[in-house]
Amino acid sequence: MRWQRFLSVLKARDREFVRDRSALAWNIIFPLLIIIGFAYAFTGDSLDQYKVGVIHQSEENQISFYSTQYIHFIDIDEAEATPAINKVKRHQLDMLLNVDQKRYWVNDSSPSGYMLEKVLAGSGGESYQKQQVQGEQVRYVDWLIPGVLGMNMMFSALFGVGYVVVRYRKNGVLKRLKATPLSALEFLSAQVVSRLWLIMAITSAVFVGCNLLIGFTMVGSYLNLFLVYALGAFSMISMGLIVAARVKSEEMAGGLLNMMSWPMMFLSGVWFSLEGLHPWVQKLALIFPLTHITEAARVIMLDGAGLVSILPNLAALLVMSIIFLLLGVLLFRWE
Amino acid sequence: MSSILQVKQLHKQFDQLKAVNGVSFEVDEGMCLGLLGPNGAGKTTTVEMLEAIKTPDKGTIQYRGAPLNEAFRNKAGIMFQSTALQDFITVRESLELFQRLYPEVSELGQLIEDCALGDFLDQETASLSGGQRQRVLLAIALVNDPDIIFLDEPTTGLDPQARHNFWRLIHKIKQKKKTIVLTTHYMDEAYELCDKIIIMDHGEIIAEGSPRDLLSKHFNDVVIKLQKSDDLESKLMSLEDGQITMSITRHESWIEMQTSDVNQTVKQLMEAEISLSTMQIRERTLDDLFLELTGKELRA
Numbered sequence: 262m263r264w265q266r267f268l269s270v271l272k273a274r275d276r277e278f279v280r281d282r283s284a285l286a287w288n289i290i291f292p293l294l295i296i297i298g299f300a301y302a303f304t305g306d307s308l309d310q311y312k313v314g315v316i317h318q319s320e321e322n323q324i325s326f327y328s329t330q331y332i333h334f335i336d337i338d339e340a341e342a343t344p345a346i347n348k349v350k351r352h353q354l355d356m357l358l359n360v361d362q363k364r365y366w367v368n369d370s371s372p373s374g375y376m377l378e379k380v381l382a383g384s385g386g387e388s389y390q391k392q393q394v395q396g397e398q399v400r401y402v403d404w405l406i407p408g409v410l411g412m413n414m415m416f417s418a419l420f421g422v423g424y425v426v427v428r429y430r431k432n433g434v435l436k437r438l439k440a441t442p443l444s445a446l447e448f449l450s451a452q453v454v455s456r457l458w459l460i461m462a463i464t465s466a467v468f469v470g471c472n473l474l475i476g477f478t479m480v481g482s483y484l485n486l487f488l489v490y491a492l493g494a495f496s497m498i499s500m501g502l503i504v505a506a507r508v509k510s511e512e513m514a515g516g517l518l519n520m521m522s523w524p525m526m527f528l529s530g531v532w533f534s535l536e537g538l539h540p541w542v543q544k545l546a547l548i549f550p551l552t553h554i555t556e557a558a559r560v561i562m563l564d565g566a567g568l569v570s571i572l573p574n575l576a577a578l579l580v581m582s583i584i585f586l587l588l589g590v591l592l593f594r595w596e
Numbered sequence: 597m598s599s600i601l602q603v604k605q606l607h608k609q610f611d612q613l614k615a616v617n618g619v620s621f622e623v624d625e626g627m628c629l630g631l632l633g634p635n636g637a638g639k640t641t642t643v644e645m646l647e648a649i650k651t652p653d654k655g656t657i658q659y660r661g662a663p664l665n666e667a668f669r670n671k672a673g674i675m676f677q678s679t680a681l682q683d684f685i686t687v688r689e690s691l692e693l694f695q696r697l698y699p700e701v702s703e704l705g706q707l708i709e710d711c712a713l714g715d716f717l718d719q720e721t722a723s724l725s726g727g728q729r730q731r732v733l734l735a736i737a738l739v740n741d742p743d744i745i746f747l748d749e750p751t752t753g754l755d756p757q758a759r760h761n762f763w764r765l766i767h768k769i770k771q772k773k774k775t776i777v778l779t780t781h782y783m784d785e786a787y788e789l790c791d792k793i794i795i796m797d798h799g800e801i802i803a804e805g806s807p808r809d810l811l812s813k814h815f816n817d818v819v820i821k822l823q824k825s826d827d828l829e830s831k832l833m834s835l836e837d838g839q840i841t842m843s844i845t846r847h848e849s850w851i852e853m854q855t856s857d858v859n860q861t862v863k864q865l866m867e868a869e870i871s872l873s874t875m876q877i878r879e880r881t882l883d884d885l886f887l888e889l890t891g892k893e894l895r896a
Contacts, residue, residue: 269696273682273689280684432680437736440647440674441697442666596649 262450266443270451278421278459292413292467293474299409300402300475311373312353314345317360324385332377335536347564349374350396353404353534356381358389366392399563403478406471407558408531408551411493413467414460415525415551418497419504419518421456426505427514430596439595449590452505453498460494461487481561485568489561492575493554496582500550502589525551530559553577600625600744600775601646606655608641608799615641617799619655623744628766628776630790632783632882634890638799639779640677640748646777647674647746659744670699673742675733677749677779681721687732688717691739698740710768711735712761727758734765744775751785763788783882793882797890807882814888815880817856820865823874824849835868 279285311332316339318327327334337345337357348354349366355373357366358381365381367374381389429435438448471477479486500521508514528535528542529551535543546552557574560566568575601623608616616638623629631639644650646657648664659668681690691708695701708714711731716724721732730750737745747766751759759782766789769776780786786793787807795803795810803810820842822828828851832844841864842855855861858877865872 266697269693273685273693276689277682277684429682433676433678434680434682436649436676437674437679437681438697440649440669440672440676441694441740442669442699443697 262444262447263442267447267451270438270443270448271455274451274455275459278455288413288417288463289466289470291416292409293470296402296406296409296471297475299405300400311355311377313377314348314354314357315360316342316345316358317362318358319360326381326384326386329380329384332380344560344564346394347396350394351563352396352398358386362390363388364390364392366394369393369395371398399478402475403563404559405532406477407562408529408555410464410467410490411529411551411554411558412526412531414464414490414494414554415497415522417460417463418456418494419501419522421459422452422498422501423504423508423518424501424511424514426452426502427508427511430509431511435595445593445595446590449502449593453495453502453586456498456501457491457494460498461491464490464494477562479562480565482565482567485566485571486558486561488568489554489557489571489575489578492578492582493550493558496550496578496585499582499585499589503585503592506589506592507594525549528552530555547577550578550581553581598625599623600660601777602656602658602661603646604656606642606645606657607653608638608645608650609653614799616645616652619796619799619801621794621801621804623775623777624792625743625775626770626773627791628770628778628789630786630793631777631779631796632781632786632793632886633796637796637890639796641799642796643746643748643777643779647672670740671743673737673740673745675730675737675745675747675750677752679733681732681736683722684720686718686720687713687724690721690732691735694736694739700741702738702741707735707738711738711765725758727754727761730754730758730762731765734762738769742774744777745769747776747778749779749781751780751782759785783886787882795886795889802889803885810885811880811882814885817854817880818858819878819880819884820853820855820858820861821874821876821878822851822853822865822870822872824851825871825874828870831868831870835864835870 312335313332314335314337315327316337318334318336335354339359342357342359345354345357346366349357349368349371352368352371352373355367355371356377359365365378365386367378378391426435472479501518504514504517504521508517528546529549530546531551535546535552553574557566557571560570599622603622604620606616606619607614619638619642621629631643633639641650645652648657648668657664659665659672662668682693685693691704691713695704708717711734713728713731713735716728721729724732734747734750737747750766751762754762763785766776766778770789776789778786778789790807792804792806793810794801803814805813832851836844841857841860842853845852845854853861862872
């Protein structure tokens with residue numbers, strides 16, 4: 262690896278991106294528009310729905326409360342009790358029931374929780390013991406922002422590397438570079454590093470811009486959040502390298518990149534929680550880097566989670582990055 | 597003169613197509629070698645194997661007695677048939693980019709002067725004209741002060757001024773005793789620039805030598821051209837019935853007569869009362885040789 266060659270290719274790629282004003286502007290404006298649009302679209306009370314998490318729900322201990330209409334009951338594993346209580350604090354769950362322990366949690370500032378408490382008391386749940394929690398309501402936009410930032414990174418990473426390298430291959434730029442002493446490792450490293458720092462710079466700008474425009478909840482460590490987004494961006498850039506490795510036509514690259522990005526966009530928990538989905542869909546979502554980015558960023562921003570809590574997500578992103586990177590480099594052909 | 601490139605028994609096949617089939621030749625240091633051939637003759641595949649862009653199926657290529665290795669990449673300058681440069685990058689930045697990829701480089705100011713890039717140095721490469729673009733690509737091929745330069749159809753699509761300008765640049769390179777391997781469709785270009793030419797067809801070499809040697813080996817005649825007129829054909833037919841010293845080829849608006857004895861042929865034409873007002877006499881060219889060797893039928 263010759264650093265001079267790596268740095269010169271890196272510089273040229275950065276120049277190309279920064280001077281492409283329309284692409285640069287779109288990378289910043291697109292996520293801002295989405296966040297602001299959703300912030301306004303989901304403001305108000307029209308989407309209120311009663312949501313009750315239930316731990317240890319079984320046929321034997323059914324009470325008539327469970328057959329109440331217009332309440333969405335969500336099965337919750339006992340190991341997930343603490344995050345579920347956090348959701349009650351943030352008004353994301355209106356009530357949490359532990360059937361074995363005959364206890365329930367409601368937020369003392371939640372009108373929905375109050376209503377559900379009355380319904381529970383009148384429908385076989387008189388013996389349940391109340392556990393009161395406190396916490397401010399988390400707006401949908403607060404919940405949305407960590408995922409939208411990740412989604413924007415995903416598009417920038419996949420298309421910024423996958424599509425661009427395929428275009429280089431098609432128009433002969435790669436062939437010309439192959440004729441020089443530049444190695445594939447030097448070329449690919451420059452593409453990865455260039456895209457990584459540009460994504461982080463743009464994500465930071467969008468983060469600050471959104472905060473100034475609409476304000477949002479950020480409880481945790483900025484350093485931890487930076488780590489999650491940097492590793493997440495790296496994993497998705499590496500994913501883009503797999504497409505960049507061999508594909509010769511931009512149309513084919515576009516199709517493959519859409520095939521990768523669309524399932525991630527809808528099944529990574531960016532727009533809605535995965536909790537209500539079929540268990541196998543929830544399992545499937547774990548193979549997407551965006552799921553881990555969204556989960557980790559969300560718990561940092563909303564719950565102030567530390568590194569230990571997000572370690573499984575970081576480990577998953579690291580493993581994915583290594584696999585994608587190895588595949589991308591091994592499969593790479595200049596022509 | 598020592599040989600800088602030795603090519604032995606090169607073979608390259610794409611599916612059922614034998615693109616290059618047992619090609620061997622040597623390139624002497626400081627020589628300009630022209631590779632000619634009709635479309636699909638295998639010249640670009642051959643050159644791309646020489647450039648180490650494609651790997652031969654069989655055969656060897658040696659640069660200064662060693663296989664094509666990093667030393668070759670460092671000292672080879674390459675200008676492909678079609679190359680795009682990165683978008684939004686200026687001419688100067690492109691030159692600097694390529695300069696940093698090599699351990700030894702040409703002096704940038706000299707290169708800019710030699711290739712006459714001064715007027716558009718800070719222009720983005722995407723906005724250049726065809727001629728300017730080819731000069732930039734040539735400058736990039738020269739950026740590492742190469743010992744051997746590969747130029748693959750460098751003047752295709754250029755107007756006559758741009759082509760002649762480009763030839764002047766190649767003459768400058770030749771004066772510096774650089775070795776050049778040139779592929780071209782233009783016979784006048786090969787004649788103007790090349791010390792030796794190789795004509796390929798169907799993946800094989802069908803002729804090899806200096807342009808003059810090849811012409812003198814294949815032809816000992818000249819061509820007399822006459823513009824077609826109403827009575828020319830009938831007069832020529834009467835001439836053909838007798839004993840004549842020429843062979844006649846008919847074109848759309850011209851008739852060409854190949855003869856080794858111009859005086860005798862002109863005398864015969866005058867005796868047949870053929871008007872010589874449109875007569876032109878020319879020597880045989882590489883175009884004639886090319887068509888004679890590769891045929892006149894249109895290739896796919």
